[in-house]
Amino acid sequence: MGVATLMAGSALNAHADEALKGGTLRVGILADMTNFDPMQFSSVNFFLIKNLYDSLIEYTADGEPVPSLATAWEIAPDNMSVSVTLREGVTFASGGTFTSADVAATLEKAKDPERGKNVYATTSIIAGWDTPDAQTVVINFTQPVPSRQILDLLEFAMPIEAAGIDTVETVPAGTGAYDLVERKVGQGVQLAANEDYWREGEPIAEAVDFTIFSDDAAASAALESGSIDLVYGGTARSAQRLGDAGYTVFRGPGPLVQVFRINATREPFTNAKFRQAFNYLMERDGMLRVAYAGLGEPVALPWAPASPAFDAAYLEEFAYDPEKAKALFAESGLSPEAMSDWTLLVNGSDQASVILSQIVQASLADAGIEIELDVRQSAEWIEALLGGDFAATFAGIGNVQKFPSRVATNSIYRTANNPVFGDPHPFPDYVAAIEAVNAAVAEDEVKAAYDKLNRVLVESAFAIPTNSYDVGLIVAAENVAGFTPEIDNLFVARTIGFK
Incomplete structure (x- = not known):
């Protein structure tokens, strides 16, 4: 081929x-x-x-940082700040000159829980910033931050012209x-x-x-x-x-990771045992083969295999096991009627999502749970997804090969301003686990933080990963x-x- x-x-x-x-x-x-x-x-x-x-920096295919709108960057010895030198002679689509003021305005937008959207979750580590001159930005952090997390932040930062921020949804304002x-x-x-x-x-x-x-x-x-x-x-x-x-x-x-997203604020998904059953209900090998022609990897955690938090042992621990799923359904104490009282939102514009949804529907039927599929086309599905207007749905998540806390850029995994769960976040252990990952610098702290986050993810079970895909x-x-x-x-x- x-x-x-x-x-x-x-x-x-x-x-x-x-x-x-x-x-x-x-x-x-x-x-x-x-x-x-x-x-x-x-x-x-x-x-x-x-x-x-354009981003401030870019990554090569193997994850090495290279200059883009930033020509140089220097992480402080204590990992409490990074000084970024900006490229000269760059203009925006409007003709305006790119300067540190635009980066500052972009960071201010990103730090706003309403305007920061998918970037907001990555800014919790930022204490503030200084612009000593037109070509320099110094970003200060709330605590020592791992170098890779700092680089991910710079790669994810795509400067918006300060003058165009208020209208950027309808008028592009980039370089x-x-x-x-x-x-x-x-x-x-x-x-x-x-x-x-x-x-x-x-x-x-x-x-x-x-x-x-x-x-x-x-x-x-x-x-x-x-x-x-x-x-x-x-x-x-x-x-x-x-x-x-x-x-x-x-x-x-x-790659992205396909995730069965669960709205844990709606019945019957407020029940932890009911949610946890879905860890065992996913026949990941078959899903990958049928929906993605085998291009990808089965996963039980929201990481691509290249992620530092990836742990293959979870795939074995949470392998497809319909009997374990049925046992947890029984332990939930919910009646068959209550367990069937929801619909599965489906992105009808995505063939793979339709196939995966049909597989889950059939697996639930084998367990005595009869549900309907609510198939919507792209725009209507996206509106429901981003508005949290669903009980459960399949949707891919990104940033799964980068620093683990970057998973929080995805709406279902946001630790604040979560469009599905709202505030305060209903899973404080998850929020604490993300914060611990962000704070871990020493090697032993890092591994412990990753292990804790992974365990919290499968126990809270508000999102059930199935496979990576292109x-x-x-x-x-x-x-x-x-x-x-x-x-x-x-x-x-x-x-x-x-x-």
Whole structure:
């Protein structure tokens, strides 16, 4: 099969060894975006974020930090601060000059529980910041912070122009390689090359046109007919088929973990035994095989295998065991009627989620629990997901290969301002475990903190991981090349061109 799985390497620029031509890059996607705020780090926005914005630093495929909008950074010997030197000569889409004032405004937004969105959880370690001059930002921390966590923060920080922060949801305000031309809700997004972009020789393509397709089959058919050049975010099954047919399949270094999210504020999920039963109800090997064509790894914790908190022993401890699940259902003390009195929200635009939901529905039926599926299309499902308007649903989570507390950037795992659980958080042991991970610097403290967090996760059971999988799979025509690895598998168009 023509699958290009990126191996560890030092270069972010994947087109350096071949001269590629420009033109209009036509990209098929399967879901509409939510808004243009880079702090809205939802997978449906992954096709846009790194084309409209740049990070302070980037990671190579093997996790090595390299300069981006920051040309240098120095972590204090006591790990209580980091001094960041900003790149000169960078402009925003508006034409405004990028300075430390923009980074300060971005940090202020990120620290706001209402405006910080997915980034807010990562800012709990920040005590404040100073901007001694236009090209320097010093970020101060509340306590000594592990170096990797500091680097993750810089990589996740995508500066927004201070003047554009209040309107960033509707008007992009970044330094990215492309500018917005037009968005047609439900149809697509058009971008044009930023003529003043700071990276020499980039972007290669003069324009990028994103078209939204109703499903993966329609996007694949468009690729095969030549009406688009690549599909971003298609299914593993289509990738397998098209790879066998000679198309290029690019798998990046940043998988997601599929998680059965549980709203523990709703009956019957307020019952801990009932929730814990789902640890044993997931037939992870079969789910991976059927829903993702085997591309990924079974997991019982919300970490990809590359995460420092990954522990393979949990996969064995919480292996599929319907009898243990039934025993916990019985121990819950709930009646069959109470256990069946909920619906499973399903993202009907995601074939894998539909399959996984049907598998869980069948497993519950075998245990005497009959539930209905509430299938909604992308926009309506996302609204329910981000609003906490569900009893349970499948949805992927990111940042699972980075510092473990970064899991709290995902809505179901947020320790504060959680859209599902609200405040105060109903699982104080989980909040304390995240705080302990953030505070652990010595090697023995780090391992103990990871072990405690993992145990709390399976006992609280408000989210049941099933498998890692490739988000942002790229399937492209043979004349398209220059794919750039991105640590979260966000789509990077600036290096892509035509042979």
